[in-house]
Amino acid sequence: MTIDFSLYLVTGRELLPPGKEYLESLEEALQGGVTVVQIREKKSDTLEFLEIARESKILCEKYKVPLIINDRIDIALAVQADGVHLGQTDMPVHIAKTLLPAGTVIGVSCNDPDHVKKAIEDEVDYIGIGAVWGTTTKKLTSPVIGVRGVGSLLQALDGTKIKAVAIGGINSTNVLRTLHGSVSTSGHRLDGIAVVSDIVASSAPRSAAKSLRYSLDAWVHHFNVQSRVPQIYDVETIKNGVVELMRVIRDKSPLIHQITNVVVTNQSANATLALGASPIMATAPEEMHDLSRIPGSLLINFGTITDKGSMILAGQYANEAQKPIVFDPVGVGATQFRKTTASELLNAWQASVIKGNAGEMASLANSNEVQAKGVDSVGPGFADSATFIREIAKKERCVAVMTGPTDWVSDGTIVVKLENGHKILGDITGSGCLVGTCVATFCAGASLLSAAPETSPGPELAKLVRGNMLMGAVGGVLALTVAAECAAERSDVHGSGTFLPALIDELYNLKPETLLSRAKVQVL
Numbered sequence: 001m002t003i004d005f006s007l008y009l010v011t012g013r014e015l016l017p018p019g020k021e022y023l024e025s026l027e028e029a030l031q032g033g034v035t036v037v038q039i040r041e042k043k044s045d046t047l048e049f050l051e052i053a054r055e056s057k058i059l060c061e062k063y064k065v066p067l068i069i070n071d072r073i074d075i076a077l078a079v080q081a082d083g084v085h086l087g088q089t090d091m092p093v094h095i096a097k098t099l100l101p102a103g104t105v106i107g108v109s110c111n112d113p114d115h116v117k118k119a120i121e122d123e124v125d126y127i128g129i130g131a132v133w134g135t136t137t138k139k140l141t142s143p144v145i146g147v148r149g150v151g152s153l154l155q156a157l158d159g160t161k162i163k164a165v166a167i168g169g170i171n172s173t174n175v176l177r178t179l180h181g182s183v184s185t186s187g188h189r190l191d192g193i194a195v196v197s198d199i200v201a202s203s204a205p206r207s208a209a210k211s212l213r214y215s216l217d218a219w220v221h222h223f224n225v226q227s228r229v230p231q232i233y234d235v236e237t238i239k240n241g242v243v244e245l246m247r248v249i250r251d252k253s254p255l256i257h258q259i260t261n262v263v264v265t266n267q268s269a270n271a272t273l274a275l276g277a278s279p280i281m282a283t284a285p286e287e288m289h290d291l292s293r294i295p296g297s298l299l300i301n302f303g304t305i306t307d308k309g310s311m312i313l314a315g316q317y318a319n320e321a322q323k324p325i326v327f328d329p330v331g332v333g334a335t336q337f338r339k340t341t342a343s344e345l346l347n348a349w350q351a352s353v354i355k356g357n358a359g360e361m362a363s364l365a366n367s368n369e370v371q372a373k374g375v376d377s378v379g380p381g382f383a384d385s386a387t388f389i390r391e392i393a394k395k396e397r398c399v400a401v402m403t404g405p406t407d408w409v410s411d412g413t414i415v416v417k418l419e420n421g422h423k424i425l426g427d428i429t430g431s432g433c434l435v436g437t438c439v440a441t442f443c444a445g446a447s448l449l450s451a452a453p454e455t456s457p458g459p460e461l462a463k464l465v466r467g468n469m470l471m472g473a474v475g476g477v478l479a480l481t482v483a484a485e486c487a488a489e490r491s492d493v494h495g496s497g498t499f500l501p502a503l504i505d506e507l508y509n510l511k512p513e514t515l516l517s518r519a520k521v522q523v524l
């Protein structure tokens, strides 16, 4: 039996709003576009469960939607259900198979790789991965796994025909993040979402289902369109692309919304202005939506994590508005709180660029090869930085920037090695944060170019950098590091105290010919 798992309703009569009859709600959900129904009755006696299952089956047959029974093989047999869903503590699959007619659809609950491995051995038809987000519908016995956790479990399904739905706290506000964020590094995506309360608890289950259906249909379309023509990168093209972005930034002065730390706010704003863009260092949650509608980019720097709610909101709104998000997980390896917060943010929204030093990037990748001490990276760095940066870009599905004596940038395919800069950058506070600000500024430039119609008469170059976050990241790193070299050579710079204003000066006066002549770029 071929099943469309896209919108999988799991029932929960205890959640029905007052006055809403169960069968009325179920029929509305079916009319709204539900494609699978699972009857989940955790507190009913067998007879009541049987009655509910029988009546539900009649409705499902009317809409030609498969019926799956949660937990109970006997009920499934009694009503000749299309399938059963079994958890890790329910009847084992191999025993259930001996009791059920051949061809009965079998699904299992999974929330760790061993569960998926066993599901593959048992040759199940689908798995329910969760809980993705927090939920009150089921008492969870393990932590929520987030969209990035779903992606890692999907990877284990590569090469199998087993379908996968995500479940747990999914609703109209996070369905797009769930669908777009739940992807493995191999590109394995979900086959659908399983939902209880967003539909069952609604007084209008038809429109609740339709809303989820609309997002699902938009998502499928998004992945049916041809992926971008792969870019051809060479050193001269990259350098000229950065110069094009410098022009766009000065020409359009994009808004760079920066939720950053108190230490660097002022210098980051001045660096933004020096590049020709417009900084706003707003942190109030009430203004996150309005700011997301102004063309530009968002920088989330969590050096001092005082505005987590605004960071989550701003990122979600930026995703909605398709604005670049640059994430700078400052000191993420220093405390468990920072690690947890970074995971929470990256589960809540999709970053365009993640930028950190080797210690921070190692922590994000759960690698012990490089240690962090506070906000600093200690030791010689990665033995193979090119492979590391490419892999973390693939894992996080965004551009990755690793700063240090050599800077590394990758989109998961291309690796760009940059060797500009000056050691005095390490003598001022927040030089890494300034890189994040410059990257966000150049990504804004690339984003503004993408707003120009594809048919715009712009030069071939514009077509390369249009919406290209790799180019934005390379541009931001080069602007800051080339400006640092120029500042360090000035006769009026005698130490870190005179270096910082000189650095802002050099950003302000950065000329294309300076960048073109100084930039040390390798494409790997």
Ligand SMILES: Cc1ncc(COP(=O)(O)OP(=O)(O)O)c(N)n1
Residues within 6 Å of the ligand: 008, 010, 038, 040, 070, 071, 085, 086, 087, 088, 089, 090, 107, 108, 109, 110, 127, 128, 129, 130, 138, 165, 167, 194
């Ligand atoms: C699609 C889907 N996934 C997971 C579950 C959870 O099943 P449940 O019986 O509620 O809990 P466990 O048995 O997995 O502990 C589900 N019902 N549907």
Ligand SMILES: Cc1ncsc1CCOP(=O)(O)O
Residues within 6 Å of the ligand: 010, 130, 131, 134, 135, 136, 137, 138, 167, 168, 169, 170, 194, 195, 196, 197, 198
């Ligand atoms: C049954 C189940 N399994 C994992 S989470 C969950 C409950 C999902 O309910 P909701 O969609 O209301 O969060």
Ligand SMILES: [Mg+2]
Residues within 6 Å of the ligand: 070, 071, 085, 086, 087, 088, 090
């Ligand atoms: Mg169960």
